Amino acid sequence: MEKKKGYIGDFLSKKYYLYIFGILVLLGVDYLQIQIPIYLEQLIDGVKYLNEGMDEIVGVIKSILLLAVGMFVLRFFWRYFIIGTSRKFERYVRSNIFKKLLSLSPAFYDKTKTGDIMARTTNDLNATRMMLAQGVIMLTDSIILGSLSIYMMITRVDLRLTLIGIIPLPILAIVALSYGGTIHKRFESMQKAFSNLTDTVQETIDGMQVVKSYTMENERGNTFFEKCQDYFKKSMRLIKLWGTFLPLIELMSTLGMALTIWYGGRLVILGEISLGQFVAFSQYLMMLVWPIMAIGWVVNVIQRGRASYKRIMWIENQSSEVMDPNEPKKADLSKEIKVKDLSFTYPGSEKRVLHNINLHINPGQTVAFVGKTGSGKSTLAKLLVKMYSVKNNHIYIGDYDINQLRMKEIREQVAYVPQETFLFSATITENIGFSVDNYSQEDVEQYAHLAAVHSNIQDFPQGYKTIVGERGVSLSGGQKQRVAIARALMKKTPVVILDDCLSAVDTETELRILDSLNEEIKNRTTIIISHRLKAVSRADRIFVFDEGKIVESGTHHELLETNGHYSELYNKQLIEEEFKGGDNNG
Numbered sequence: 001m002e003k004k005k006g007y008i009g010d011f012l013s014k015k016y017y018l019y020i021f022g023i024l025v026l027l028g029v030d031y032l033q034i035q036i037p038i039y040l041e042q043l044i045d046g047v048k049y050l051n052e053g054m055d056e057i058v059g060v061i062k063s064i065l066l067l068a069v070g071m072f073v074l075r076f077f078w079r080y081f082i083i084g085t086s087r088k089f090e091r092y093v094r095s096n097i098f099k100k101l102l103s104l105s106p107a108f109y110d111k112t113k114t115g116d117i118m119a120r121t122t123n124d125l126n127a128t129r130m131m132l133a134q135g136v137i138m139l140t141d142s143i144i145l146g147s148l149s150i151y152m153m154i155t156r157v158d159l160r161l162t163l164i165g166i167i168p169l170p171i172l173a174i175v176a177l178s179y180g181g182t183i184h185k186r187f188e189s190m191q192k193a194f195s196n197l198t199d200t201v202q203e204t205i206d207g208m209q210v211v212k213s214y215t216m217e218n219e220r221g222n223t224f225f226e227k228c229q230d231y232f233k234k235s236m237r238l239i240k241l242w243g244t245f246l247p248l249i250e251l252m253s254t255l256g257m258a259l260t261i262w263y264g265g266r267l268v269i270l271g272e273i274s275l276g277q278f279v280a281f282s283q284y285l286m287m288l289v290w291p292i293m294a295i296g297w298v299v300n301v302i303q304r305g306r307a308s309y310k311r312i313m314w315i316e317n318q319s320s321e322v323m324d325p326n327e328p329k330k331a332d333l334s335k336e337i338k339v340k341d342l343s344f345t346y347p348g349s350e351k352r353v354l355h356n357i358n359l360h361i362n363p364g365q366t367v368a369f370v371g372k373t374g375s376g377k378s379t380l381a382k383l384l385v386k387m388y389s390v391k392n393n394h395i396y397i398g399d400y401d402i403n404q405l406r407m408k409e410i411r412e413q414v415a416y417v418p419q420e421t422f423l424f425s426a427t428i429t430e431n432i433g434f435s436v437d438n439y440s441q442e443d444v445e446q447y448a449h450l451a452a453v454h455s456n457i458q459d460f461p462q463g464y465k466t467i468v469g470e471r472g473v474s475l476s477g478g479q480k481q482r483v484a485i486a487r488a489l490m491k492k493t494p495v496v497i498l499d500d501c502l503s504a505v506d507t508e509t510e511l512r513i514l515d516s517l518n519e520e521i522k523n524r525t526t527i528i529i530s531h532r533l534k535a536v537s538r539a540d541r542i543f544v545f546d547e548g549k550i551v552e553s554g555t556h557h558e559l560l561e562t563n564g565h566y567s568e569l570y571n572k573q574l575i576e577e578e579f580k581g582g583d584n585n586g
């Protein structure tokens, strides 16, 4: 992988000229702005000494209007170049981060919360963008406008007056800097209170069923009220701060004005400067207030942006726990699968979850993993599709160690239906077909049929066009699982792994579905993981898991005869079945 400088470095090395344009335009705007007081000065002095005709006055007005139009045009361009470029940066980072997220392995998602990833990719990205947009603009603008104003005050008016007029400005700068940090902190805590508030609302609405059935309305109401109150208090704290900040700034600039009038007035009376110069000077002074005020803000935006940028780069610098080999061999999953003396501990965890696993699956065989919850069945299945990395010489696919093969190639040849199924917000047809490039409606229906979900789908008013997922119709757990099976089988891969993916249907339905799949999976290597032993009794070989070990293996009959774990579990389940009599039908 190429070495990254970081998103900002990479982006700027390609797009720096847009910023240069933007800054040049900004310089242009500031230059024009600085001209206005000069015209004003001419106008005032012209009127006062009556030595210019009305034509001259109209001429000055025209020039001022022209300057205004010029500033109007240029302001559009700096916004376009600088803010527009920051939006380009945002798009650039967003798409790269998303690619990165797609490339990271499950180990990353085990240790990182969704909320954290969302915060980094939204709030932090925005703070970084602000640094590159408003931050850059205000920084350059304050520097350019500030120094141009002072330069004009000194050269066009008077040095002594300038020194006196700007006395309050350092104090203003200190005020702006010290308020900047506090305003930001209070703003953050207000934002946090707001997101607490919305979380409470969302949780309550999501859990409305529970709230109602436990008559928790009052309690939830109180919680909500507390959060509301908290948000209100934090907003008020911010308002109070702004309430003192803005008047303080005004006070300082008025002080500057007072000093100017006092000393400048004297200079006018003494005839050392003209009235026009005096007016121009006051205008320059006013122009100075805003850059100084901006300092506090800019420092903040930059500090925040840098912290956020680090948090974004944290994602970029993650490396996938599972790596592809440099010189991959060709994966062929239609060959045998061998596991030799495999032990496994999840990354970042202490507990060993698989101990010395040995097994051998011949091409086309149907094998079953059974055992209690937490015994390591799913873990082994995930390792076979290279979701987590294992050491060399423990898992072989055909002639090669799994570490010699590319994960993409392995997964393309395996239809893996996980325990927790997930459907995207799309039509049922799209959900079933999405793993295949070209599919027809007939294919989709054929596989829905095989997975025994066709008739359910037809009962929906929109049939196969029904949108499922978060914003659509919610399917029952069993229906979702069957849609997921249809989706997996459509891939027509040499290996099929069904990881307890019929847990939400009753035993009879599970048996019926597995029966109807029989023809379809006859020639494929199939691993069925189920907690129901009845469902797997016809497997060619059954591996019994217990606390991360394979404690028994054999066919159903062999295992029953051994009178060990398997037969004990089997008899227990038979009795349970009798009691329940199959009352849920997914």
Ligand SMILES: Nc1ncnc2c1ncn2[C@@H]1O[C@H](COP(=O)(O)OP(=O)(O)O)[C@@H](O)[C@H]1O
Pocket (backbone or CB within 6 Å): 110, 346, 349, 353, 371, 372, 373, 374, 375, 376, 377, 378, 379, 380
């Ligand atoms: N992502 C994970 N990180 C850490 N431990 C895990 C993870 N997934 C599962 N485990 C642990 O591994 C053990 C085996 O889990 P699993 O393979 O899911 O069992 P089964 O599929 O047999 O129910 C359990 O103790 C479980 O808590």
Ligand SMILES: [Mg+2]
Pocket (backbone or CB within 6 Å): 374, 377, 378, 379, 419, 499, 500
């Ligand atoms: Mg499992």
